[in-house]
Amino acid sequence: xxxxxxxxxxxxxxxxxxxxxDRETIYAILDEALVxxxxxxxxxxxxxxxxxxxxxxxxxxxxxxxxxxLLKHLAAGGEVSVAATIADGLVLAKSVFHHSVNYRxxxxxxxxxxxxxxxxxxxxxxxxxxxxxxxxWSEARVPNAAELKATAVIRVxxxxxxxxxxxxxxxxxxxxxxxxxxxxxxPLSLVRGEPVVx
Amino acid sequence: xxxxxxxxxxxxxxxxxxxxxDRETIYAILDEALVxxxxxxxxxxxxxxxxxxxxxxxxxxxxxxxxxxLLKHLAAGGEVSVAATIADGLVLAKSVFHHSVNYRxxxxxxxxxxxxxxxxxxxxxxxxxxxxxxxxWSEARVPNAAELKATAVIRVxxxxxxxxxxxxxxxxxxxxxxxxxxxxxxPLSLVRGEPVVx
Numbered sequence: 001x002x003x004x005x006x007x008x009x010x011x012x013x014x015x016x017x018x019x020x021x022d023r024e025t026i027y028a029i030l031d032e033a034l035v036x037x038x039x040x041x042x043x044x045x046x047x048x049x050x051x052x053x054x055x056x057x058x059x060x061x062x063x064x065x066x067x068x069x070l071l072k073h074l075a076a077g078g079e080v081s082v083a084a085t086i087a088d089g090l091v092l093a094k095s096v097f098h099h100s101v102n103y104r105x106x107x108x109x110x111x112x113x114x115x116x117x118x119x120x121x122x123x124x125x126x127x128x129x130x131x132x133x134x135x136x137w138s139e140a141r142v143p144n145a146a147e148l149k150a151t152a153v154i155r156v157x158x159x160x161x162x163x164x165x166x167x168x169x170x171x172x173x174x175x176x177x178x179x180x181x182x183x184x185x186x187p188l189s190l191v192r193g194e195p196v197v198x
Numbered sequence: 199x200x201x202x203x204x205x206x207x208x209x210x211x212x213x214x215x216x217x218x219x220d221r222e223t224i225y226a227i228l229d230e231a232l233v234x235x236x237x238x239x240x241x242x243x244x245x246x247x248x249x250x251x252x253x254x255x256x257x258x259x260x261x262x263x264x265x266x267x268l269l270k271h272l273a274a275g276g277e278v279s280v281a282a283t284i285a286d287g288l289v290l291a292k293s294v295f296h297h298s299v300n301y302r303x304x305x306x307x308x309x310x311x312x313x314x315x316x317x318x319x320x321x322x323x324x325x326x327x328x329x330x331x332x333x334x335w336s337e338a339r340v341p342n343a344a345e346l347k348a349t350a351v352i353r354v355x356x357x358x359x360x361x362x363x364x365x366x367x368x369x370x371x372x373x374x375x376x377x378x379x380x381x382x383x384x385p386l387s388l389v390r391g392e393p394v395v396x
């Protein structure tokens with residue numbers, strides 16, 4: 001599927017088998033990744049910032065203090081490139097050259113627009129809260145008027161996007177397979193531990 | 199300490215207590231983070247790409263296929279902004295507004311320069327390999343001449359950098375503390391599982 005037709009910026013050119021352009025694959029990665037990295041251009045120079053995100057439909061939601069550099073850029077309609085990456089494993093090959101990482105990543109492009117109005121902002125904040133911990137919105141105290149005012153919410157319509165995925169074991173050259181070197185994958189996972197009360 | 203004096207781009211303005219400017223803090227985060235996100239400007243537009251990195255001294259090393267968009271930009275001396283982020287916990291407050299994440303992140307700026315010569319490239323690849331798994335360089339087959347040629351290595355001198363760290367429990371407003379809502383932190387950690395052989 002190619003819900004997001006590959007563009008010059010999103011086509012996975014090297015190792016094209018790793019490229020995916022369907023909503024299902026792209027959105028699953030965005031939904032699982034806790035943090036994304038948002039890049040923008042300021043005075044012609046690159047700037048990247050880590051932040052939380054939530055995806056609703058075909059848009060990515062971002063939020064923060066209204067005075068933040070990134071949110072001001074987005075509220076003014078500025079363009080961003082956003083990447084979300086999940087590391088799944090260390091790939092240890094018999095040759096250093098074929099060492100790699102199993103991962104799932106998305107790179108997308110879009111322009112920002114402010115989410116305005118209390119109802120729309122509340123719906124966005126519900127999406128952030130439910131992404132952190134499903135069910136949490138109905139447990140915690142929801143934002144009041146002052147808190148809503150202190151929170152800028154931005155909608156980035158996903159204009160171009162692709163996913164890139166590596167899975168499986170090391171891909172050594174045939175002539176290296178007989179080497180007496182352990183090869184395989186060390187799986188990685190982001191694990192939630194026992195809750196801590198302060 | 200302020201080994202990297204805060205600049206207009208790296209000073210943590212909101213919640214300044216979270217900002218750190220010393221090498222020890224910044225480098226520990228870069229060294230622990232498996233992946234970084236590199237932002238650059240192409241035709242005036244932002245582009246961010248996830249990639250592996252290794253830090254050696256006051257520089258970040260990146261590598262990849264010589265034809266890659268990012269590596270060509272860097273080999274030509276282009277500027278990048280790089281972020282590395284480690285998520286440490288979900289912060290669940292009594293109010294939605296104070297929900298947060300515990301994290302350690304670095305944002306840095308620098309210009310690329312190619313690492314040239316087989317000895318320098320081998321030393322860089324050793325740093326990447328040892329970062330993935332200490333001791334691995336002496337186990338796996340080291341790169342041959344053709345593999346070295348097929349690998350571009352870039353050095354980004356760290357020109358500006360800051361770390362941002364949030365730790366500890368939720369910071370609810372006093373009037374919310376009596377609410378009957380569970381509050382605390384769910385720790386997160388990137389765990390290495392049992393090795394898998396293919």
